[in-house]
Amino acid sequence: MDFEYSPRVRELRKSLLDFMDEHIYPNEARWEAQVADGDRWEPPGLLAELKEKARTAGLWNLFLPDTYDRFSPGLTNLEYAPLAELMGRVYWAPEVFNCNAPDTGNMEVLAKYGNEAQQRQWLTPLMNGEIRSAFAMTEPELASSDATNVATSIVRDGDDYVINGRKWFISGACNNHTRIYIVMGKTDPGNANKYLQQSMLLVPAGTPGVQVVRPMQVFGYDDAPEGHAELIFDNVRVPADNLLLGEGRGFEIAQGRLGPGRIHHCMRTIGLAQRALEKMCVRAETRIAFGQPLSKQQSVREAIALSACEIEQARLLTLKAAAKMDQGGNKAAKDLIAMIKIVAPNMACAVIDRAIQIHGAAGVSQDTFLARAYTIARSIRLADGPDQVHMMQLGRNLSREIHERLNDGDNA
Incomplete structure (x- = not known):
């Protein structure tokens, strides 16, 4: 299984890294200040400013799979995964690139199930970031x-x-x-x-x-x-x-929508956890307690090591699910999608919780992104289906499939 970045993804990833460094991280405080000032339901002026920069940089609508030729920039799920991870490091950043939920899922619904009139009226302005x-x-x-x-x-x-x-x-x-x-x-x-x-x-x-x-x-x-x-x-x-699509097709549409939505949540959640790990490491090296940096404490070292392992495991499982979706479609990847929907949010909750603990009181305050990040990760355990539903369905599928395979004589 080849998870190496394609030349185009390497180029987009570099552009995205530069954009985050130049335009997203430096504006986090400005974003919060603008949201708090005036009508809270009116997007801050900063958003329109950054959207225009993202569009100019070619970082726009990257999410839509290449099967939708008419609307897609041509990326596969596997190619999109590392880009979504980078966007997910700041909770409001995906909208800057027109890659935010729930719009991404709704655009996929309209692209896959909408008729031409519906696409013209609603999909086009959504793809343009106008609504x-x-x-x-x-x-x-x-x-x-x-x-x-x-x-x-x-x-x-x-x-x-x-x-x-x-x-x-x-x-x-x-x-x-x-x-x-x-x-x-x-x-x-x-x-x-x-x-x-x-x-x-x-x-x-x-x-x-x-x-x-x-x-x-x-x-x-x-x-x-x-x-x-x-x-x-x-x-x-x-x-x-x-x-x-037609009467009685709602459940079918919902299932078609939620598969990509779930994997996008996981991609972004991994980015959030990765950023928490990085903050954890900086804190461990710079915070002095009992006469030495926190990184000298064995429990802190273990927290960092365990977090890195868990993030990489979730990342690789997400990439495998994305590759399976590209190769066989969402239905063929349903078990892997269920696995990552169970694993990634739980992993992020654990990693962010460790980062909060290492930051002490600052970790639960407004002075770091960690408190908000934890609420996001915890909410994703419910979004697009709670853990228990995915475990129930995954356990049912695996039990039946493994039993049938063994009954067919495949005991290897």
Whole structure:
């Protein structure tokens, strides 16, 4: 298995490293100050400034697999992985390069499942970074980790669909520039096949009946200017032409969307953990306690060594999953995607926690990125399916496949 960077990736990676050093890290404090000043849901002026620089540098829309020839810059999942890792080192950086969730997943949905009119109206401005989007699946009254539970009602009424339901933790829905929601609900709740009950609709922001109830907080952060909204859909009426792919295809679309979304989360999370390790090492060499640097303490050395091992293990597993997706598609890589979704966020939580401990009180303060980084990593253990769901499905698949293989006489 060859994980060497291609010439193009080496060139892009160098450009991205330079961009992060010149434009992202020096502006972290400025970003926070601008978000805190004025309307929290209005992206800071810094964002538009940096987006233009990223586009000029050719660091734009790098995420979309090369199977989407019409819209893609031509990178494979494997080629994108080291670039996403670098972007993930600063939580707001991916948006600078138009590689941020949930927009990446929504763009993939529109590219793969949208018709020409839907792509023209919504995908083009998303690819241009002119608007934001949200993906509305999770509901507060039921276990949305099982997507077949989704209870939001979608009823056909003449040339329209009418939507009623409540969603929450809808990332991006608070942002003033969000213009479109992809909403999952049930068009055929009585269908004997529970995987054909759901559909997805495109709902423009501002449609009558769409109510943003509140921004949900995550460990006390409101994550402005993106936010994670609670939404009510109260007799929301949209044209039937806003249906994606067809009635009963919602679960299929969700599965197609979540595979790439999960691996992108893992790529970025590895970058966050790598940065925490680097900060840990600097702290260990420069902080004096009991008359010597922290790095002289055996427990600190072990924390650094163990963190480096865990990051590299997660990185290699993520690269293997990306390569499998490129070779056989998302379905062929489903077990590896489940593995990295279990491994990478748990690894990041452990590494960042060690970094916090080595930084002492500063580690939980606003003076380092570590406190926010920990909340991000911990949240990813729930995003796009909690650990337990991935372990349940992975264990089921492995048990069945290994049993069948051994029964076929392959005992090697």
